[in-house]
Amino acid sequence: MNAPLRRAGVVILVLFALIFGKLNWVQAYKADEYRNDARNKRVQIAEYERPRGVIQAAGGETVAQNTETEGELKYQRIYPKKEIYAPVLGYKPVNLSAVGVEQFENDILSGSSDKLFADRLSDMFTGDKTGGGNIVLSLIPRAQEVAWKQMTNNQRGVTKGAAVAIDPNTGAIQAMVSMPSYNPNPLASHDDKVAFEAYKKLDADKDQPLLNRAVANTLPPGSTFKVLISAAALENGYNVDSEIPAGGVYQEGGATIKNAEDEICPDSEVTLKTALTQSCNTGYAKLGVKLGRDVVIDTAKKWGFEDEALHVGDLEAADKGLPVAASRTGPIANEDGTVDKSALAQSSIGQRDVRMTPLQGALIAATVANNGTQMRPYLVQQQLDADRRTIYTANPKPLRQPTSSGVAEGLKEMMISVVENGTGKSAQISGFTVGGKTGTADTSEGANPHGWFIGFAYDEDGKAVSAVCVMLENVPGGHASGEAARIAGLIMKAAAGRGGD
DSSP: OOHHHHHHHHHHHHHHHHHHHHHHHIIIIIHHHHHHOTTOHHHHHHHTTSOOOOEEOTTSOEEEEEEEOSSSSOEEEEOTTGGGTHHHHOBOOSSSOOBTHHHHTHHHHHTOSGGGHHHHHHHHHHOOOOOOOEEEESOOHHHHHHHHHHHHTOTTOOOOEEEEEEOTTTOBEEEEEEESOOOOTGGGOSSHHHHHHHHHHHHHOTTOTTSOHHHHOOBOOGGGGHHHHHHHHHTTTOOTTOEEEOOSEEEETTEEEEOSSTTSSOSSEEEHHHHHHHTOHHHHHHHHHHHOHHHHHHHHHHHTTTOOOOEEEOTTOTTOEEEOOOOBOOOOBOTTSSBOHHHHHHHTTTOTTOBBOHHHHHHHHHHHHTTTOEEOOBSEEEEEOTTOOEEEEOOOOEEEOOSOHHHHHHHHHHHHHHHHHSTTGGGOOTTSEEEEEEEEEOOSTTSOOEEEEEEEEEOTTSOEEEEEEEEESSOTTSOHHHHHHHHHHHHHHHHTTSOOO
């Protein structure tokens, strides 16, 4: 064999070796990736040969289901309540990534979970295409719908905000609303062009309808943060009747702090209870400075601030569910690391760099109502197999113990006074004992402030039935928190099964 032929033979052998190696690498290492790639049409068709499991709210109302089609993909995912549940449910598209409950409960809904192995084994013998498992959420339909209606038809014309209601005793999410929202049905279309255009339009919207503001948006909480400063005070030698310095104006460094109105705590001293009831800015700014930066930051952390790992889903896995943005206090420090007393004074009334999610606000109120124990929040109440046999039921568990029952009792007394005698009267519910705290948070210069309310309700038997946070962004017309308080009362009333509107 002459040299050229020999070289050609070697090249051919090398090429065959490379092809053989590539084939083995694909089969050994990449097969699962290619098989499960969303762009694999055969995988898509196989996925839609069996009905995806339904998602229901508490009590059995279906909020995500399927219809049969005549197309190549046999089942179409539909969302009958459209915008009302979308920030929680998310959507299951054909060629895009699923989000929300559809994403983090996909193994159950698609039928691929190990919990549904028996169903898949049965299918091997019967030839059936058993549907996926089903999810039952903790959301109470009446509370969810009242929250949506009141938020989107609020009396101040606000177009952005969020509301969260929690069962203080268990951590079950009773309602979670974010506005503006979106209709998930076009996103689940089998027509790739329709789905992509729908997503593109929503993603480009400056009002961010795809953002779940209840868990993913952090804003200055204003005077709702005074509940945590009150907790710090009660843990450091104060009681509800302790006198604290107040007055009409407080100057600390470059910060000038005034009360919302001249008639609010103009005296040089007021009780801690009166300061919260009237929402005394000067009193809480001075109190925060006296307690010190470390106490303020550490107290906020104990209640859940700075938590970067919290998810709201089912309780089986701490990292499974909707990711919750961390609430922050900010450093409250000068460039050299020393305490910035001006920032500390402002931070103590929920301004400066303090940021909070509505979920965190609801957790604060729920912790007070639950005697100092903060329960882990969750959305998934049950997982059911295709025949609706229960394979998982939520077992409530504590998340943290921010404070003692004694301190919680003091906070409870003060927050009830806010609703009965102070700034939170709009949250009152006939037949219930309601406590809470309003908050008006200044934003950028020239912009309307945000309106907040956090609170809880006890029924006539003394049982905590709901804790809530309502946040309205950029409320025009003054007294921004009053409308938030009104909406919060109606949501808690609905969560307790007493109507709502």
